[in-house]
Amino acid sequence: MTTTTTPAPPAATAPQPERKPPLAFTGLTRRQRLGKWDVKLSPYLYISPFFILFGLIGLFPLLYTFVVSLYDWHLLKGQGDFIGFDNFVAVLGDRFFWNSLGNTLSIFLLSSIPQLACAIVIAAILDQHLRAKTFWRMSVLLPYIVTPVAVSLIFTNMFNEQYGLINNFLGNFGIDAIPWKTETLPSHIAIATMVNFRWTGYNALILLAAMQSVPRDIHESAALDGAGAIRRFLSITIPSIKPTLIFVIITATIGGLQIFSEPRLFDPVTAGGNARQFQTTVLYLWEMAFFRLDFGKASAIAFLLFLIIMAIGFVNFLVTTRIGGSERTAKPGGKIGRTGTRTGTGTGTRKGLTK
Amino acid sequence: MTATTEVAAAVPLAAPPTSPDPRKPRLRRGGGGTFDRRPGFLTYGILGVLLLINVYPLWWSVVVGSRNNQALSSDWPPLLPGGNFWINVGEVMDSIPFWKALGNSLIISGVITVSVVLFSTLAGYAFAKLKFKGRNGLMVFVITTMAIPTQLGIIPLFILMKQWGWTGEIGAVIVPTLVTAFGVFFMRQYLVDVIPDELIEAARVDGASMIGTFWHVAVPAARPAMAILSLFTFMSAWTDFLWPLLVLDATNPTLQTALSQLQSARYVDFSIVLTGAVLSTLPLLILFFVAGRQLISGIMQGAVKG
Numbered sequence: 001m002t003t004t005t006t007p008a009p010p011a012a013t014a015p016q017p018e019r020k021p022p023l024a025f026t027g028l029t030r031r032q033r034l035g036k037w038d039v040k041l042s043p044y045l046y047i048s049p050f051f052i053l054f055g056l057i058g059l060f061p062l063l064y065t066f067v068v069s070l071y072d073w074h075l076l077k078g079q080g081d082f083i084g085f086d087n088f089v090a091v092l093g094d095r096f097f098w099n100s101l102g103n104t105l106s107i108f109l110l111s112s113i114p115q116l117a118c119a120i121v122i123a124a125i126l127d128q129h130l131r132a133k134t135f136w137r138m139s140v141l142l143p144y145i146v147t148p149v150a151v152s153l154i155f156t157n158m159f160n161e162q163y164g165l166i167n168n169f170l171g172n173f174g175i176d177a178i179p180w181k182t183e184t185l186p187s188h189i190a191i192a193t194m195v196n197f198r199w200t201g202y203n204a205l206i207l208l209a210a211m212q213s214v215p216r217d218i219h220e221s222a223a224l225d226g227a228g229a230i231r232r233f234l235s236i237t238i239p240s241i242k243p244t245l246i247f248v249i250i251t252a253t254i255g256g257l258q259i260f261s262e263p264r265l266f267d268p269v270t271a272g273g274n275a276r277q278f279q280t281t282v283l284y285l286w287e288m289a290f291f292r293l294d295f296g297k298a299s300a301i302a303f304l305l306f307l308i309i310m311a312i313g314f315v316n317f318l319v320t321t322r323i324g325g326s327e328r329t330a331k332p333g334g335k336i337g338r339t340g341t342r343t344g345t346g347t348g349t350r351k352g353l354t355k
Numbered sequence: 356m357t358a359t360t361e362v363a364a365a366v367p368l369a370a371p372p373t374s375p376d377p378r379k380p381r382l383r384r385g386g387g388g389t390f391d392r393r394p395g396f397l398t399y400g401i402l403g404v405l406l407l408i409n410v411y412p413l414w415w416s417v418v419v420g421s422r423n424n425q426a427l428s429s430d431w432p433p434l435l436p437g438g439n440f441w442i443n444v445g446e447v448m449d450s451i452p453f454w455k456a457l458g459n460s461l462i463i464s465g466v467i468t469v470s471v472v473l474f475s476t477l478a479g480y481a482f483a484k485l486k487f488k489g490r491n492g493l494m495v496f497v498i499t500t501m502a503i504p505t506q507l508g509i510i511p512l513f514i515l516m517k518q519w520g521w522t523g524e525i526g527a528v529i530v531p532t533l534v535t536a537f538g539v540f541f542m543r544q545y546l547v548d549v550i551p552d553e554l555i556e557a558a559r560v561d562g563a564s565m566i567g568t569f570w571h572v573a574v575p576a577a578r579p580a581m582a583i584l585s586l587f588t589f590m591s592a593w594t595d596f597l598w599p600l601l602v603l604d605a606t607n608p609t610l611q612t613a614l615s616q617l618q619s620a621r622y623v624d625f626s627i628v629l630t631g632a633v634l635s636t637l638p639l640l641i642l643f644f645v646a647g648r649q650l651i652s653g654i655m656q657g658a659v660k661g
């Protein structure tokens with residue numbers, strides 16, 4: 001494989017003629033020379049479709065968002081004057097923007113925390129010597145194949161304030177109808193429920209896989225030492241799946257901060273409720289761009305959200321590497337040969353596929 | 356170089372080469388569980404309740420979708436379907452261009468899947484098995500971009516589509532998702548261990564060209580991972596909502612945007628909306644029963660690689 005350096009005139013290689021087998025550059029046939037270019041160029045040829053397309057349709061629009069945000073840009077009239085950071089100033093002084101950010105965070109917390117807690121418990125239940133293992137795993141994953149739009153429609157019906165299934169049901173026990181749509185917290189809970197319904201089982205399977213990679217003998221020796229099931233769960237299982245757990249949190253953050261379908265469809269006539277009580281940031285972006293037709297401000301919102309997501313991702317990354325690092329030394333009785341691999345965590349399956 | 360290892364630490368490091376059958380990535384542990392003791396009644400009870408919770412919303416849509424709106428006003432919800440299903444289906448077909456939407460969704464998801472899997476396998480193979488200048492740096496770039504929410508570039512993308520005159524065309528939905536960084540990363544992780552370097556060298560010695568080696572050595576080895584990537588790419592293209600909503604109009608929708616139109620009127624007939632939800636779920640339900648195992652192993656393999 002040393003032949004990868006280009007064949008130069010003999011004079012140029014004179015300082016180090018012994019390094020190379022002499023036949024490398026003299027007796028090449030046409031075919032061999034073609035083969036050499038084949039070896040050199042092919043890798044670039046194979047990766048170029050990805051980089052060219054990704055640059056054009058992924059990266060460029062994202063960066064150009066910043067450019068648009070510096071202009072007075074109307075959906076119909078097109079590009080206007082350069083106004084510097086005026087759009088950012090306007091957005092940062094806009095209480096609807098902050099309202100949307102608060103709603104997004106609230107919905108995100110209401111969906112991610114119960115979801116993760118349930119997913120861990122479900123994973124632990126599945127991580128047993130079950131009969132009909134595949135059946136139970138499939139039953140947990142079933143909601144994932146219901147699309148977010150269908151989930152939103154179904155739950156919007158169930159959370160209907162007047163005739164909804166849930167309020168009807170509660171009414172039988174003398175509980176007053178809960179204003180799922182008109183009040184802030186109930187609406188956030190309703191939307192978070194939609195997210196939780198679709199993603200809990202999915203995350204449970206990721207965590208289940210992590211639990212199954214914990215070597216059995218650790219559990220066995222702990223049990224011999226008298227540790228009960230709960231004790232083993234807290235001291236062995238939880239620490240070992242921590243990296244995966246953090247990864248799940250990161251992907252949930254990136255997806256959760258861009259939530260759109262659920263709040264959009266929860267009330268189809270408004271963009272996030274009469275009083276914007278469940279308007280998320282992406283929903284506000286959408287309203288700004290396609291109802292107020294202000295592409296400049298919408299781009300500013302998009303760019304600010306981008307910065308926030310990147311910042312949270314970066315903090316998560318730092319936390320991950322720190323915990324992942326201390327994890328390796330603190331592992332109880334882990335086999336040395338295996339510990340390194342355990343830092344490998346969940347994939348971006350979800351991230352790549354949610355949107 | 357530290358950057359490489361640190362970034363890689365946050366994500367799976369390697370494909371599971373030790374288990375040749377990708378469906379059973381963790382056979383060694385004998386079915387999971389702490390011990391071989393069979394779990395008791397309580398476990399199955401909890402799982403049964405979970406199953407009910409997961410199935411009920413879908414079942415509820417079948418019940419409402421086969422009745423009329425009056426079913427909603429009773430104190431105790433009806434548990435069994437009524438006889439109105441086909442009438443409601445007819446109403447759905449009248450209100451939205453259902454077959455067109457279904458066709459559009461199939462074309463869009465199909466083209467995106469083929470493109471993502473093809474380009475991801477090519478690039479993933481190059482990153483996993485070929486030596487070239489800048490390989491590590493470019494791979495770090497790919498991993499980093501996985502964490503970037505490129506969906507937030509929708510405004511310039513919309514301006515671009517408008518300039519090209521593509522708004523309203525399904526091409527505008529296809530083009531922005533032709534490649535994904537995740538796909539490249541996924542294929543790279545799988546191929547890096549699954550193909551022995553000797554196999555590639557042997558093919559080269561036998562006189563195969565680079566592309567011939569890719570086709571005859573890499574693609575057959577990559578097939579299981581390609582299947583999983585196809586499944587997930589198809590799912591995500593199928594469920595996408597925001598972007599199709601922006602660039603397509605009501606006359607040429609995808610299944611998801613058409614479905615959302617059912618609810619857009621001020622007076623909402625829920626039995627029709629939920630019939631639509633049922634109809635739109637059926638294709639994925641079929642896929643789930645055919646390929647559910649692969650879906651599960653894909654999620655679980657992705658979770659613990661190496």
